Amino acid sequence: MSGIVLTPRGAFEARVDLTGALPGADLASLKIGYGGRRVALAELFEISGAADGRLTVAGGGVELDNVAAGLTDGEVVVEGDVGARLAQGATGGAVLVKGSAGDYAASELAGGKVTVEGDVGERLGAASAGARRGMSGGVVTVGGSAGVRAAERQRGGVIVVKGDTAEGAATDMIAGTLAVGGALGAKAGRGMKRGTLLLHSPEGLAAGFADAGEHDLVMLRVLVRRSAELAAFLGADATRARRFAGDLNAAGQGEALVFSR
Amino acid sequence: MILNGVEIRDSFAEAFPMVGTRLIITADTAKWAMIAAKTMTGFATSVIGCGCEAGVEREIPAEETPDGRPGVAVLIFAMDIKGLKSVVPNRIGQCVLTSPTSACYAGMEGGESISIGKALKYFGDGWQIAKKVGDKRIWRVPVMEGEFVCDHETGSVSGVGGGNVLILGASRREALEAAEAAVEAMSKVPGNILPFPGGVVRSGSKVGSKYKGMFASTNNFYCPTLRAQTETKLPPEVASVQEIVIDGVSFDAVSACTRAGIEAVVKLGRDKGIIAIDAGNYGGNLGPFHFKLREIMA
CATH class of the missing domain: 3.30.70.520 (Alpha-Beta Plaits)
Structure with a gap:
């Protein structure tokens, strides 16, 4: 295990705000939120290793909020679960969570790669409270399923959910791409302005989506060659899809492309 | 040489x-x-x-x-x-x-x-x-x-435009055949294009004209039919000249292309009616890029 390693000294008794705990930061003097208090990072974690652009949290926890929030470069690895706002507002770098993540994971992400091997909570890649737009760039891959309103008001970037999405995925989506490998929850794409949903079934799409027929799309050939994540999702030879336009009830020009398995 | x-x-x-x-x-x-x-x-x-x-x-x-x-x-x-x-x-x-x-x-x-x-x-x-x-x-x-x-x-x-090679042949057929061989070889050099028809220009030009408004006109110094009327740069045995113009993404690209073309023509040799290889210039005062034939072929 290279780089800096944070090993929890014990079980957490309150939520831990890891804002600022990033590769390259002065972790020895960093103060973090712990419940209603500010404490030294070293009070909760044993800090070991040498800085080389990689930060590992050896043992996660659902209490760990804001992990890799604002990350600009380097790599963050969590060997367990994390709490809310994973990689919120990050602009670069790579994040790997070997467990599951809480609500608002990758919300307002602008760049970099975020991978969650397990499930994520509500509003993956969405806009946080008070924000107008959700994720605007970068790539998010979720190995499991996502909670309600994944990609709500997403503005750009690529989200791949290998499992299911709960109700309201891509609500008010502005642009970007959401790929769902499993089942799509109800009312997906409601209010969608632009953007693309990549699906294996139209089941779950909001009422404002209309079938535009099956097409051989050159664009798909480009996507799978420029995005390893989409190539893994669609297969390298994907060219044909059934196109549903929507949300027409909101005068939207988004689309859902449905691929037969 | x-x-x-x-x-x-x-x-x-x-x-x-x-x-x-x-x-x-x-x-x-x-x-x-x-x-x-x-x-x-x-x-x-x-x-x-x-x-x-x-x-x-x-x-x-x-x-x-x-x-x-x-x-x-x-x-x-x-x-x-x-x-x-x-x-x-x-x-x-x-x-x-x-x-x-x-x-x-x-x-x-x-x-x-x-x-x-x-x-x-x-x-x-x-x-x-x-x-x-x-x-x-x-x-x-x-x-x-x-x-x-x-x-x-x-x-x-920022590229280079107007690299060129002049092929001086004993006949129209032989000059064109040599030009075709050169084009085939030059087309394999990346970073270049030969913008004229089939890569070949049969009407190379000089700057200016006796007529107002003409920026370029026939290069009479290389026109075989004008030998008796104008200064000529053609040896007596030359009956036809073909030019190949090269535009490239860099000096080195054009230089490599020039060499490939000349090599292909030289391979045909005098026996195939190729008398000489020349190049078009304006005395060296107008264009900053000079492709010296003998240095390129050295």
Whole structure:
């Protein structure tokens, strides 16, 4: 295990705000939120290793909020679960969570790669409270399923959910791409302005989506060659899809492309 | 310098700075990719009358193109960036967007950006779709056939225009056969185009004219039929001259292309009616790039 390693000294008794705990930061003097208090990072974690652009949290926890929030470069690895706002507002770098993540994971992400091997909570890649737009760039891959309103008001970037999405995925989506490998929850794409949903079934799409027929799309050939994540999702030879336009009830020009398995 | 009986004259090609870009044109078949490429690089032999110089650089196998279909790389050169920004979207819009199954992608990074989809998206009349993956944006413009896909923009490079080789032959047939051999060899050198018909110019020009408003006129010093009337640079046994003009992305590219062409002609030799290799210049005072034939062949 290279780089800096944070090993929890014990079980957490309150939520831990890891804002600022990033590769390259002065972790020895960093103060973090712990419940209603500010404490030294070293009070909760044993800090070991040498800085080389990689930060590992050896043992996660659902209490760990804001992990890799604002990350600009380097790599963050969590060997367990994390709490809310994973990689919120990050602009670069790579994040790997070997467990599951809480609500608002990758919300307002602008760049970099975020991978969650397990499930994520509500509003993956969405806009946080008070924000107008959700994720605007970068790539998010979720190995499991996502909670309600994944990609709500997403503005750009690529989200791949290998499992299911709960109700309201891509609500008010502005642009970007959401790929769902499993089942799509109800009312997906409601209010969608632009953007693309990549699906294996139209089941779950909001009422404002209309079938535009099956097409051989050159664009798909480009996507799978420029995005390893989409190539893994669609297969390298994907060219044909059934196109549903929507949300027409909101005068939207988004689309859902449905691929037969 | 004599190579295989062919005199390499102590001369040089005088070339000028141009700004250029590369585009990758793809289609469902190699045939249609080439049709689109040749159409969009048509009427682009000389900036004097065409506003740009363009040509096919090479065919690209499907596995190397951005969409996995057969492709063709084209190079387009103009005298300045403003000119290039004008001609590239126009030519793509009229010749590639219109060509069945085609798509158009950036062929180079860096330099000042040249619009592709950034300009052509408006043909979609509001139905166009942008898709950004990584740091690249593509446009999907709905057309009657389906969708025209293109990159948002391409890069540009400071290149070299007007490299040239003159082939002095004992007959019209022999000079042209040598020119064809040279073109075949030069077309394999990456980073260059030979913008004239089939890569060959039979009407090389000099700067200026006796007529007002003419920027260029026939190069009488190399016209075999004018021997008795004007100063000539042709030996008595030369009956025909063909020129090959080269535009390239760098001095080195044009230099390598020049050498490949001369080597192909020299290989034919004096026995095939090739008397000498020469080059066009203006005394060295106009163009900053000098391709000295004997240094290139040394």
